[in-house]
Amino acid sequence: MRLSVTLDLPTDPHAAALMLSDPAYVDQKVRASGSLEHHVDVTGSPEDAFTVTTRRAMPTDQIPGHLRNLVGNQIDVRLVEAWEAAAADGSRVGTVVVEIAGAPVRLSGRTALVANGAHRSTVTYDGELRATVPIFGSAIEQAAAGAIRSALQVEQDVANRWITGHGQAPQP
Template identity: 65%
Template sequence: MHLSVTLDLATDAHAAGRMLADPRYVEAKVVASGAIEHQVDVTGTADEAFTVTTRRALPSDQIPAQVRGFVGNRIDVRLVEAWDAAAPDGGRTGTVVVEIAGAPVRLTGRCTLQPVGPAATRLVYDGDLHAAIPLFGSAVEEAAARAIRGALGVEQQVAAQWLADHGSAEQP
């Protein structure tokens, strides 16, 4: 199934890139997603290419009951965003991969950071979600898509608060 989610950020693209590369911001959005346990790793810098890797354990209550047996009481999610260096206007492209450990569920796609005004940037995640589970694949895909959309909705809220608190999304 195809999944596309757009987040609007009230800052310029350079500041948005600094925010996305800031481990404190990444940790804030992972914690806000309801993670029971988490790990955050950011390599590179916002001035160049950077990669954000998160691992989080989430309760499996968002998964339909008939397929919880495939994942147990919690879902271990690994997300990797590999961002290219910024263009002169601050725009960036990258790749995104989301995997659920122990379940044949994977999202692969592109992520883009697009300036749309002097203090407005659009963050777009666009990819294909696939669950290789006979009979229940489409139900798992729907549940995973809901969970991903929900996590990105939380990210929109965390980003708005982060930008309100940090202004220019300075690098540590």
């Protein structure tokens, strides 16, 4: 199934890239997602290309009960965002992959960070979510899509607080 989610950020693309590549921000958003345990790795720099890799153990409470026996009490989620170097206007593109260990689910797609007016930008995640279970595939995809959307809504909230707290939001 196709999945597309956009985050609206009250800051320009350069400042957004600084945030997205900051290990402290990444750690904060992963913690806020409800992870039971996690690991964060950021390589590269916001002035060039950078890659953000997170691994997190997540409870399965967002997965419908009749599907939970397929994945157990927790799932291990690996997320990799590989951002290319910025264009002259600060925009950048990249790839995103989400894999769930022990579950036949994978999201792969593209990311984009672009200006959206003065002191505003958007981050878009657009990809294909696939579950390779013959009978329950569609239900698993729907559950995974809901969990991914929820996690990105949490990220939106964390990003807004981060930007406000770090003085990257435009001043009135």
